[in-house]
Amino acid sequence: MKEPEMNTTHPNCSTCPVFTPSERPKDECGVFGLYKHPEAAQITYFGLYALQHRGQESAGISVNRGINDKIFSHKGMGLVPEIFNMDDLKRIEGGSAIGHVRYSTTGDSVLANAQPFVVNHRHRSYALAHNGNLVNAHIIREELEEQGSIFQTTMDSEVFLHLFIKNLIKGDYESAILKAVSKLEGAYSMILLTCKGEIIGMKDPNGFRPLALGKLNGHYVLASETCAFDLIQAEFIRELAPGEIVIISEDGIKSIKHPNAAAKKSLCIFEYIYFARPDSTIDGKNVYEMRKAHGRRLAQESHVDADLVMPFPDSGNYAAIGYAAESGIPFEMAMIRNHYVGRSFIQPTQSMRDFAVRVKLNPVRELIKGKDIIIVEDSIIRGTTAKTRVKALKELGAGKIHMRVSCPPHKFPCYYGIDFSSKGELIAAQKPLDELTEYLGLDSLHYLSIEGMLEASGVNDPEANFCKACFDGTYPVPFDPNFTKQCMG
């Protein structure tokens, strides 16, 4: 039987300079795993499809087929449907599967860094899919290289596999995993696949990134977000606890605790504001409902008279619905999104770069002309897109334009897996509110307060502790800013 091609490339990769650049923060990664299912690879494909919003640079699926202790992979650059076809997937069926969609936060955007990352050791293979960012990977890597380790990629995730293999004595996965994760600092929700088909899910002690456990017709499944379970019709069981490690094998499921499991829970609050899909539920809280609650609170904090409330679709949709409901001001979809603009939209020339923004959204002039408008956005990172869109509304004869943002100003970089990595990229760190209001061409600008964000997110719930470092600079896990973002790239 023909074996699948390994590491298939796709020409439409996001490293191509003619593709539309986006100033939106990039999602970090999505992971998926299914334990011993006759259609594990095909179901993993659909799981990745549901998680595509978490990474669009590359994707991969690795499968243990019970053949010679090997793991078979199919990876490529681009979107999930560009990389896989059903014939490829059928050829690697059998056993357990893990999958990954990636946007690089450390490491270059090249095929070598596409995950799952597969290593071979003593005639046995292991594959890893990682979501997050290890803040001490450079230190571990240096130590390991001094001891003779040779690294194949620039990814932070690779250090975990080195540590795991180093500590793997007589196939004792549990002890090797515990020793390996005890060295890691930072954010990780990871899934490891062994050549025997065991699947091991791991969440860091702070629980920065989501990772949910479910069951599909009796087969355990893990996914970054519950929307993947909905698509494959799996039953949601629970979110992994911070610092929880689950080992899924022929003996069933075993849950063990990370050696540092007592760390303070710090779930990334930006998952709710922006990253996760609105149909996902994280830690018992539905993302759509959470965004609406942020919008409601924003309306309470920043009332202004206007004729309509509108989002820039799709980012502000749900907060805008909440804002309109709370304020009593009508909600309108006064900008229409072109759903057929893909990654392959080419900017004709530099002088025509406005097209890159305009092609995606077009205002409904009849709704705009002569109206006072409240635009609800979920975040402002660099501000250039918002500025262009506000200008377009003014040109159509809008009256007053107010912007309301459903999170506090981003003033600090993220070191736990999100791509706004320097203060220079964050316009709210560069300009005070009045200057920013003028720069964006607005009549008024208001951000949700940190207190409002936490209260609307249910922070009175003792279980709900969030990372909010990009808003207030209080980082839950210490790091060296000189190395954390540079070490692997």
Ligand code: SF4
């Ligand atoms: S710094 Fe911001 S984006 Fe990064 S993990 Fe914390 S809340 Fe999320």
